[in-house]
Amino acid sequence: MIPTNSLRATQFDPATRSKISLGQTPSIRAEALSHYFGSGELRKQVLFENHLTVYPGEIIIMTGPSGSGKTTLLTLLGALRSVQQGNLEVLGQPLDGASPKAMEQFRRQVGFIFQAHNLFDSLNATQNVRMAIELCYPHRSAHEQTLAAEEILRAVGLENRLHHRPKQLSGGQKQRVAIARGLVHQPRLVLADEPTAALDELSGRTVVELLQKLAREKQTTIVIVTHDNRILDVADRILTLVDGSIRSDALVKEAAIITQMLAKCKVFERVTPRTLTRVADEFNIENYAPGDQIIRQGDPGDRFYLIRQGKVSVRKGNPEVQIAELAEGDFFGEMALLSGQPRNASVWAKESCLLYSLHKDRFHAALAETVSMEAEVREAYFDRQ
Helix, strand or coil, rough: CCCEEEEECCCCCHHHHHHHCCCCCCCCCEEEEEECCCCCHHEEEEEEEEEEEEEEEEEEEEECCCCCCCHHHHHHHCCCCCCEEEEEEEEECCCCCCCCCHHHHHHHHHEEECCCCCCCCCCHHHHHHHHHHHHHHCCCCCCHHHHHCCCCCCCCHHHCCCCCCCHHHHHHHHHHHHHHHHCCCCCCCCCCCCCCCCCCCHHHHHHHHHHHHHHHHHEEEEEECCCHEEEHHHCCEEEECCCCCCEEEEEHHHHHHHHHHHHHHHHHHCCCCCHHHHHHHHCCCEEEECCCCEEECCCCCCCCEEEECCCCCEEEEECCCCEECCCCEEEEEEEHHHHHHCCCCCEEEEECEEEEEEHHHHHHHHHHHCCCCCHHHHHHHCCCC
């Protein structure tokens, strides 16, 4: 069995785990990353030994209170600040100790979208966007650059503003020009600071769908700092920074899957959706190879299991005889936790399995939040006899 890892922190969903198993290089790897502002007596630490691993194609949303270090971390990832302490590798390039020239070259691989539009007043929308292509692909003809700029501007809904200068555009339109400029050269990494804050719901949805398309089709890594809860559904993971430290790194889509699986378990049917969502983040991931024993009959019960992938065989007796086969979406291990008795059967992996497990303390804490824990436990226990 591969050692258990928390679903929080540096854990990944099955799609990303396949990238790991194939030896794919992370697009972002930060180790003990710290940062300071000022010097001498005024020196203040703003980031504290943060660890982060992100793979190509992942969409990461960073949240947290103002002043928590989100923008500072974003600028370090984009080589807009020099790394002071710790190790940072982005797109295969070490940024700790990188020279100014190396950092400048690196930034050409990145798409930046910031709240300050930083558009040139003397240039129209198409010309502002073209600048990104000119910097990254100077060999392209002026005609090709213009066509690419106009295409991305149409994609963000500005087909009628191609030749308008910034002073002729609203705040939301200027933001969309800035977004188009950050995406036009199809960067391997997109760093966005509140990209949808000035946009209405329809425009914001158009932008995040563009980001999703880049992540899916080009394996672009996307890191978004936002307080806009309208776009949380696009995230693969949500990072929460508090006082300069990554306090939570939740697998959003996997947590949603776990929540749906739990909702189908009779033992959890009276647990509120809010509680299920919280409990989902407390599961661990375990991997088993074919023939591995997961549970031994007679052992004390310590975990509840959900099957994410694969099949298991439930066996009893001596010699053991299969009494059930469970597959994706099924659950097991709750009997010993409910009754306090030893395991009444053994469970073996019939094929490679990815399981989610919940420690008995967290299992009982979740049940304690139901309306009538005692009635539910009795009903669930006797229904499984």
